[in-house]
Amino acid sequence: MEACCDLQVDVNGEETFLVDKKIISLYSGRLRKLFGKSAGAVDNLKVIFHDFPGGSESFELVSRFCYSSRQMEITPYNISLLHAAAHFMEMTSSVSGTDTNLMELTQKLLDEIRYWMWPELLVALKQCQELLPESNVSTVIEKCLDSLIRRLVLASETSPSPSISSSNSSACRLSCDTKSTESLRNGLFSRSTWWFEDLLFVSPSLLEMMIRSMISHKLDHVIISKFLFYYQKSKLPVASSSLEKGKIIEAVIDALCMLERSSVSCKSLFGILRVALGLNMSRGSRNKLESMIGSQMDQATLDNLLVPSPYGTNYLYDVNLVLRFIKAFLCFRVSKQLKKVGGLLDLYIAEVAPDPCLKLSKFIALVSALPDSARDSYDEIYRAMDMYLEVHSGLSEEEKMRLCSALNYDKLSPESHKHLSQNTKFPSKTAIQALRTKQCKLKSLLQASKDPKLPNGESPCALSKGKVKDEEGDQIVIYAGELDPMADNERLRAHLQGMQWRVMELEKVCWKMQTQMTKILKAKTPSHSSARSLPKLCS
DSSP states (O other): OOOOOOEEEEETTTEEEEEOHHHHHHHOHHHHHHHHTSOSOOSSEEEEESSOTTHHHHHHHHHHHHHTTTOSOOOTTTHHHHHHHHHHHTOOSOOTTOSOOHHHHHHHHHHTGGGOOHHHHHHHHHHHHHHTTTSOOHHHHHHHHHHHHHHHHHHHHSOSSSOOOOSSSSSOOOOSSSHHHHHHHTTSSOTTTTTTGGGTTOOHHHHHHHHHHHHHTTOOHHHHHHHHHHHHHHHGGGOSSHHHHHHHHHHHHHHHTTSOGGGSOHHHHHHHHHHHTTSOOOHHHHHHHHHHHHTTGGGOOHHHHOOBOOTTOOSSBOHHHHHHHHHHHHHHOOHHHHHHHHHHHHHHHHHHTTOTTOOHHHHHHHHTSSOGGGOSOOHHHHHHHHHHHHHOTTOOHHHHHHHHTTOOGGGSOHHHHHHHHTOTTSOHHHHHHHHHHHHHHHHHHHHHHHOSSOTTSOOGGGOEEEEEEOTTSOEEEEEESOOOTTTOHHHHHHHHHHHHHHHHHHHHHHHHHHHHHHHHHHHOOOOOOOSSOSOGGGO
């Protein structure tokens, strides 16, 4: 066909093509509409496209298709460009009485996507990604992703080899010359992760769509999470700007949120957190990350929690971040995890207590963050409070009382009770409270020894003797086990006499405690020595 070049087409400012107006407009509904509006014949026509999908390369392919009377071969390597260009040029009409047009031809090839090879799928998907977001290639993307992920699922269920044949998908096969195959042969990737390297080209904007497709095809969530962490570690070092890094992190976090919580590694989440702290991330993505970490607080370590405070603050560690973790944990917590997290938080509190810039309100918030049932003992909290008061010696009596109100005296050991009653850094009322708690415990023991029926329903006749020490170091006799009163009446009588004698001893101990409390009220004066280092108890 002899063609005359009577039309100039400027494609996105990249290149100007000289084409036959009649031939091009014969296939393009968009140009037919444009030329139909012009009055009469016009010489030296010029059309300028500013947003032609795929640019000059794509327009050249469309021109070849028009000039070759639809004989140009459409392959997986050019289908994305042709499909997008056909949409843009409105090449949806049949020509010369045929039933086919460019849109139908590309759709026909897409219908045979199960016969495509692995590298062909990757190239088509890459081209679609480059055409986003302006072009209408969603159909190609969906079909490529669907085919890719079906093969990944099939590969994980059958053979470790990336060359697959399935009776359901006929010629479902993968290339033997891809990077994934080389990685597999070199032992760099396991059977389930050989494809990680091949899919690193996926952009953050396409990542979510791909992960949703993986989930819908029931790919193992653990494998998906491993890919996301691998994706993050591989993409960040080559990102050109902080903005690009932020988009990568946000895309990974959004994708991880779609997975089962148990499939996501807590250690890896903290790795993302440390990277994210230096980036301008959205508040929504940061909240999602903190929520995921909080749900796995029982797997965290002290080192994980020791995150430096944000820029511009003067305290050492980011206490607010840990408080948000605890809040998230309490939304997901299981009772068996509570005490483990309680022990971890006690270690953290002891670590931040010597910080001279840590505000009293933040310290109290840490101590009170978990319910009382999270701790069997408050000894570690008492030691942390002792360190805090050592460093913050300028607190008022009222502030000290606020601090001590978070202390559960009933869960202090005898040693801590004794230390607290003599600790001049604590307010007098606190020491008195400790002594009263101690006295109440002794009275309870005294009452139990007088009662012929013990709490478990046993009688004194069913007890044998043992010894423990009270806070003052004195021995107190307790009884456990069973005796046979018929076999040894004399021994039983001796035990009862011993119990009566110990009751008298306990009454003397209570009297001594009351005397000590009176002395504290009258003569206790706090020490303000500042030359002393942290107390040995807290070191």
